[in-house]
Amino acid sequence: MAADQNIATLLAVGRRTEAFEALLAAYQDKVFRLCYSMLGDRAQAEDAAQESFLRIWKSMERYRGDAALGTWIFSVARNVCLTAISKRAAFRSAPIEEAERVTPEAPQRERDLLYLVGQLPENYRRVVMLFYMQDRSYEETARMLDLPMGTVKTHLHRARQQLASMVKEADRGVRRV
Amino acid sequence: MAFDEFDERYIDEELTRAFAGTSAPVSLATSVMNRVRMPTPTRLPELLDAIASMGILAFAASIVFFVILK
Numbered sequence: 727m728a729a730d731q732n733i734a735t736l737l738a739v740g741r742r743t744e745a746f747e748a749l750l751a752a753y754q755d756k757v758f759r760l761c762y763s764m765l766g767d768r769a770q771a772e773d774a775a776q777e778s779f780l781r782i783w784k785s786m787e788r789y790r791g792d793a794a795l796g797t798w799i800f801s802v803a804r805n806v807c808l809t810a811i812s813k814r815a816a817f818r819s820a821p822i823e824e825a826e827r828v829t830p831e832a833p834q835r836e837r838d839l840l841y842l843v844g845q846l847p848e849n850y851r852r853v854v855m856l857f858y859m860q861d862r863s864y865e866e867t868a869r870m871l872d873l874p875m876g877t878v879k880t881h882l883h884r885a886r887q888q889l890a891s892m893v894k895e896a897d898r899g900v901r902r903v
Numbered sequence: 904m905a906f907d908e909f910d911e912r913y914i915d916e917e918l919t920r921a922f923a924g925t926s927a928p929v930s931l932a933t934s935v936m937n938r939v940r941m942p943t944p945t946r947l948p949e950l951l952d953a954i955a956s957m958g959i960l961a962f963a964a965s966i967v968f969f970v971i972l973k
Contacts, residue, residue, distance in 0.1 A: 759926075783939050836920065858923065
């Protein structure tokens with residue numbers, strides 16, 4: 727990745743602030759998406775992304791290029807999110823609140839779908855959200871979640887199947903009423 | 904819920920619509936840079952406190968030594 731090369735060069739010549747600014751520009755969307763997919767809430771995702779970048783800033787000088795820059799950044803963000811998850815009790819209800827609170831103007835169908843995504847098992851939900859936020863890239867989703875690409879594909883397939891049956895079920899309920 | 908089709912392809916399209924283009928809030932980079940540029944808190948007050956405490960202790964010790972013990 728050209729941006730990574732540029733960041734590494736800036737770091738090597740001691741231009742830490744410039745390197746960090748370039749890193750922030752290149753990774754802010756990706757880190758935010760990773761946090762959003764793990765936490766299921768935009769506000770919490772923003773806090774976690776901020777915390778991740780601050781940790782990256784503090785430990786930047788110790789980065790020696792042993793792992794790819796992206797891998798290192800995503801592992802920092804994942805750890806921050808895992809800490810945030812362990813701190814909160816009502817994790818499962820967050821995506822539901824999100825669908826209702828943040829996107830009141832979203833079409834009903836989309837809100838229903840977001841609600842159903844929130845009902846998926848956690849490992850499926852993360853993969854689904856990240857894959858679709860990441861412009862449907864298997865490779866990037868796998869890299870960000872540190873999962874094999876085959877696992878991402880399997881999770882996605884099963885999640886879509888579950889969602890389809892949940893939609894059918896919900897629709898049957900509506901028709902009955 | 905008004906879904907007309909329930910197959911996987913349809914779900915795929917709906918998910919694409921729901922999540923595509925999700926990006927970081929515009930305030931994220933600014934907030935991060937503001938926090939990065941925040942000056943590191945100085946340890947000078949603690950250092951001055953320690954020096955003052957040592958001075959008081961030395962003074963008390965010298966009083967004890969020269970006035971009481973001698």
